Amino acid sequence: VPGPKADTSETMLNLNLKTGPVADRECYTSDAIFCKETELIFERSWLFVAHQSELKTVGDFVTTDLAGQPVLAICGDDGQIRVFLNTCLHRGAIVETERTGCRKRFQCLYHHWEYDAQGQLVFVPREDGFGPDFKRATHGLVPLPKLEIFNGLVFASLSGDVPPFLDYLGDAVPFLEEFSTYDGRPLDVVGSFEFTYQGNWKLLYENTFDDYHNEYLHARAYQNVPGLQYGKSFLKSRKENAPQANAPQPSAGGKRARNETHAPTKAGMHSVLHWDDAADKMVFQKERTHRINIGIFPSFLGVFNPVLDFTSFRILKPENPSLTRVLNYCLAPADLPANEKKVVASRFGGAFGPGGPIMMDDIRALALVQKGLKAKAGNVLHSRGLHQRPGSVGSDSDDHAIRSLWETWRHCMASEQVAHDAH
């Protein structure tokens, strides 16, 4: 049964291409728009697959899904990481059902076809039944056309027609470099879990770069956490909070954002941290003191929190316009002793998961936003700070990073229409 069909020639995209820092509510709620997003954004972008520390030894694997398609990343016999569509070339069953693990062979449970760690089909029961022309060599797992590893971050694309990864990142490169190590030390995954929220995928992307909400939505949560009260900003006291107009800034979508607007990572997304208290809480570092919030369009959200002192990724997995899965990763320096990694792990969920007071507030708020967006009450505003700082860099609570997201979104969503118009 064909899904809902988006008519890209009608008001939706035209409206959004012309009207600047607003978004039509249907961009968050429409099934047709969601289908187009899958096709024009998620199937044509670089998407995070796994972290290299999960794929250290031969046979290590990670399963996930990209744009709804199941994929399987494996460390091969040669130490190379490869990413395949996780589907048997016989009848299509998912080959690997576990989230992570280590195997020499990957056996489809249906008819026991077996693939090796290079994705090659190595065993077919009663193979002669497929006739003399059947060749195992042409029935290996299907590799994804594009794969890049950036400081341990494994990205892949379902499409071969994507810009080279570094071009895609654009001026986000130095910030992703900083984020993806711990002062140059490689990171290890200490845990991951998924949760869902009742809202559009773009809502959490926006939320990650919306500093405006913190002192309101999270006021009560922060009040009860020593070191996180408002008005005691160690970032401000260190004068790192001001936008740095000349500093290179990351974009939400690399070149696709056309370098117009950027996320204020160096400035620190949250000016709510009290340095003295923060110093007391530091477990293994005293130097890395500024927050980093970085978004690699469309689904990678990275957060480094200096007080809780862990690096985390939120990987967005849209299910439908009103439901999003989030794959939540926690990382710590690879050379950290195991007992200290356990400390990091134990802090993480209590802060950034569905059990953490801050994330709970966010999840609840996003569900209310999603419900409210069904009302036909005008466009959503992304204009904060625009009249004072129209450029690419703004203050913590400006919407410039959110405008960057939408600029990239419009660029991608218009691509089909642009191609159509050109013909």
Place this chain on the structure above:
Amino acid sequence: MTLIDSSAPLQTKVEKFFADYVRLLDDKRYEQWLGLFLEDSFYGVIRYEDHQKDTDFFIVADSKDKLRVRVKLGTDTESRMQVHIVTGARVDDATDGIANASCNFAVFCENAVLYSGQYKVALSTMDDATLKIKHCLAVIANQQPNDLFYLPI
């Protein structure tokens, strides 16, 4: 409600303890529920697969102070009725005044199961022979947590 009958055998005490634990939660009598915990106790929620791997990758990892904050914030936010069911309570071992006990549980809300899993607790025997929680872990069977933890389960 009588929390502990000090004359009862340990198995009976533990069964009563779990029954009281969930009833206090369902009745939203959180001050009394917090009274089941020692001051230096730990309360955690963890997924089954993370628990099996012996990680400390908790969804909730609260000291008693943090648990007080969770209850304080949660009571203002979460007003829905919740119903806990516990079954299969047993003493797994008991040495040096500490009883390790477990039981299966399910939490219902609005006719749906929010969570199911197993409570694993370390209980200290107090001078008055009552039991208090030193360590409480809710191991949830859910692959994905499907609701928020404004309130403890």
